[in-house]
Structures are given as structure tokens and as C-alpha cells.
Amino acid sequence: MYLEENGKIGYHQAVVPQLFLVVNGEGVVRGNSEEEIKVNSGDAVFWNKGEWHETKTETGLTAIVIECDALDISSLIAL
Template identity: 70%
Template sequence: MEIYNFSKNIGKKITKFDSDFVISRIIQSGEMQTNVGCMYLEENGIIGFHQAVVPQLLLVLNGEGYVRGEKEEYAKVQLGDAVFWEKDEWHETKTDTGLNAIVIESEQLNPSSFMPLKK
């Protein structure tokens, strides 16, 4: 058995696209190159408005915040929410109080195969 650490203190501070968050990379695998990381947004943190390079799934672990796509209409997200953006889709995530999330990036993402849409 091996025990690894993906806590915030070993992560990398991201400021690109006027962002303010830390990401700890967890794994990269597969021929289609799947990337998994944990994002830590402090109070007033933001993942700045940018295009998704590949399909991306954001899984909120704790805290709450707001996400948007190309329109400037924000939707509230919280623990248990999963947000999916297609390749090339413009998007942003922000929080007033803090938010932690797992991010999965891969050409092969299809969350509708397993999860129902939030009502």
C-alpha cells in the first residue's frame, strides 16, 4: 500500500485568465490523456473565464460557488454538484466563501451515462 498527498499545500497557484486558485494534480493516464486534479478556491476565489481545451467535469466536494458558460448567467453550485463543459466551451467558476472540487479533463467524458441532470 502507498498513501499519497493531494492537499492544497502541495498544489500549484494558478493566476492565468485572472484566476485565483490552487490545483493539486492527482493523475494523468490513458491514451486519450485523462487529467484529474483537485482545485482549492479560497474566499473570493475564481477560475477565470476561458475555453475548455478538452471536455471538463467539475465535481464540487465542499463549499459553494457559481459557474457560467458563454452567457453571463451564473448558476449556483454546491456539494454534490457536477458541472460539465464541452471542448471549446467558454466557462468560469467563482466563489464568495470558498469551494473545493475535483476536475476531470478527457476527450472521453460522458457524464450523462451515469448521473441524472440536476433539477
């Protein structure tokens, strides 16, 4: 997906588990809370099914979004 300058994916619920991989640019994301978390190229964000979330960017952002009922990221998480 590509968000242009001042782009926004409004606050909505994830229909299935979702992995959001930022490949270029920067922006902010937020989940159920009002706290915004800055994301940059190389960052990944995971939202569980039913979790509310939003993405915004002032400068533009390109991301790969993977959505699947059976999405299992446990092997990707560093302990």
C-alpha cells in the same frame, strides 16, 4: 482544486471535455452566457470542449476536475 475565499477561475475555453464536481463549499459558475448558476457541495457541472466558462466563490470551494478527450458522461445523466 481549491479556491480560497473570493477565489476565481477566470473566463476561459475548455481544452477538452471537463467534469467539475463540487465536494465542499459553494460558488457560482457560468458558461457562454452571462447567467451565473449557483453550485454547492454535491453538484456537478459539465463543459464541452471549446465551451467558455468561469467559476467564482465568495466563501471557498473544493472541487474534483476531470478532463479527458474521451470523457463520456452519458451514463451519469438522469433522463
